[in-house]
Amino acid sequence: MDSHMFLTDTEKAMLDGEKGEVVREALDYIIQFGDAFQAERLVDIVYCHYPAEMAIYQGSVEDVVEYSQRGGKVCVPTSNSTLCCDLERPDITGIPKELADLQSKVESAHRRMGICETYTCTPQKIGFIPPFGANIATVESSAIIYYNSVLGCRTNRGGLFTRYSAITGKYPLMGYMLTKNRRGTHLFKVNIPHEKLNAYDTLCALGFQIGSIVGSDVPVIDGIKLQCQNNIIGFGAALATSGSVTLYHIPGVTPEARTIEDAFQSATDYEVHEVTQKDIDIVYEKFNTISFGQIDFVTLGCPHYNLEQIRYVAEKLKGEKVAKGVRFWICTNRMTRKQAEYSGYLKTIEDTGALLVADTCPVESHMRSSTCREFGLTVPNVDTMITDSVKMARYVSDLIGCKTRLTDTDSCIKAAVSGRWE
Numbered sequence: 001m002d003s004h005m006f007l008t009d010t011e012k013a014m015l016d017g018e019k020g021e022v023v024r025e026a027l028d029y030i031i032q033f034g035d036a037f038q039a040e041r042l043v044d045i046v047y048c049h050y051p052a053e054m055a056i057y058q059g060s061v062e063d064v065v066e067y068s069q070r071g072g073k074v075c076v077p078t079s080n081s082t083l084c085c086d087l088e089r090p091d092i093t094g095i096p097k098e099l100a101d102l103q104s105k106v107e108s109a110h111r112r113m114g115i116c117e118t119y120t121c122t123p124q125k126i127g128f129i130p131p132f133g134a135n136i137a138t139v140e141s142s143a144i145i146y147y148n149s150v151l152g153c154r155t156n157r158g159g160l161f162t163r164y165s166a167i168t169g170k171y172p173l174m175g176y177m178l179t180k181n182r183r184g185t186h187l188f189k190v191n192i193p194h195e196k197l198n199a200y201d202t203l204c205a206l207g208f209q210i211g212s213i214v215g216s217d218v219p220v221i222d223g224i225k226l227q228c229q230n231n232i233i234g235f236g237a238a239l240a241t242s243g244s245v246t247l248y249h250i251p252g253v254t255p256e257a258r259t260i261e262d263a264f265q266s267a268t269d270y271e272v273h274e275v276t277q278k279d280i281d282i283v284y285e286k287f288n289t290i291s292f293g294q295i296d297f298v299t300l301g302c303p304h305y306n307l308e309q310i311r312y313v314a315e316k317l318k319g320e321k322v323a324k325g326v327r328f329w330i331c332t333n334r335m336t337r338k339q340a341e342y343s344g345y346l347k348t349i350e351d352t353g354a355l356l357v358a359d360t361c362p363v364e365s366h367m368r369s370s371t372c373r374e375f376g377l378t379v380p381n382v383d384t385m386i387t388d389s390v391k392m393a394r395y396v397s398d399l400i401g402c403k404t405r406l407t408d409t410d411s412c413i414k415a416a417v418s419g420r421w422e
């Protein structure tokens with residue numbers, strides 16, 4: 001290997017095979033990756049959110065099983081992302097048995113590798129909170145943007161190389177790990193009353209609008225006050241959906257920018273945009289493609305809900321029945337579902353006919369039209385979906401091909417019970 005990257009003695013020893021062939025090979029890949037982007041050296045990472053190998057991607061499960069058998073073992077705390085089915089109760093989402101059986105093989109592989117089986121897009125909701133300034137390697141755009149922006153960790157958008165970072169504890173010093181690349185590029189002055197921005201769906205719509213303007217740059221948002229964790233996760237997920245935003249700053253709220261000047265690292269050459277209610281209305285119009293009448297799918301939990309959000313839904317749904325012919329999924333991770341079971345929320349929710357689905361969501365499931373075609377499955381009959389998440393609305397319209405309505409959480413619940421969008 002011909003690299004000009006500076007390596008420490010420890011890294012050189014790893015490259016000489018001191019920690020075995022799997023680690024040597026993984027570090028070699030990381031160095032090649034860094035060389036491609038002219039990284040000068042490697043940094044130590046303290047945490048990894050690992051891509052869950054999904055059975056709907058050809059060869060993905062077989063690959064991780066083989067890798068784990070070769071002795072691949074992570075060396076930093078590592079959680080993992082969503083699967084294509086609920087592994088504990090695969091039948092509830094209607095996934096064919098052979099796909100579910102294939103998917104289940106990742107569990108033992110991940111266990112062998114030392115990965116915590118979280119299978120979620122919101123590891124930050126279940127205790128994976130690295131300290132401010134920590135270098136980490138993560139997949140899942142909604143988690144990445146939260147780690148970078150709200151916690152002030154440093155991560156790029158990870159892909160396959162996340163595996164090699166988890167194995168070596170290393171990542172090339174590049175992209176958002178460099179302070180200079182964390183400088184704001186656009187200022188968004190939000191001119192909407194705070195009370196209106198205090199709802200999950202509205203903040204999602206705002207994020208989507210800003211993301212569609214800024215693309216892959218770094219927005220600085222002025223005019224949003226402190227929000228609860230759930231709202232700010234929805235906001236970030238939306239920013240990362242319309243654009244490919246990886247980092248944002250809200251001066252006085254997110255930790256790297258106390259002021260607008262801080263956010264731009266004293267530069268003055270940035271674009272300025274104003275965002276008003278009219279811009280938010282445009283986003284709702286975009287995702288409101290359902291007219292009044294019957295609906296067939298309602299989804300909450302994008303990104304995956306936490307216990308408080310599940311408690312809220314349970315309280316609202318108590319004693320109701322989901323309308324005949326309507327699927328109502330509330331998506332979360334397996335640990336939170338256990339907590340919900342313990343607290344009685346699982347029973348309250350599922351007595352109504354709704355499902356508390358773990359490990360997956362409609363977008364990641366076998367229901368994608370391309371997956372159905374590839375595996376010869378019947379394309380699910382989903383014509384209309386109601387959701388409080390702009391990310392879900394965007395991807396189900398693209399991947400499942402259904403019409404959508406973006407609305408607040410209470411209206412989603414009401415629609416599931418009535419079976420109609422009124």
Ligand code: F3S
Nearest residue numbers: 121302303304361363
């Ligand atoms: Fe998570 Fe699925 Fe949304 S993976 S972020 S619930 S599209």
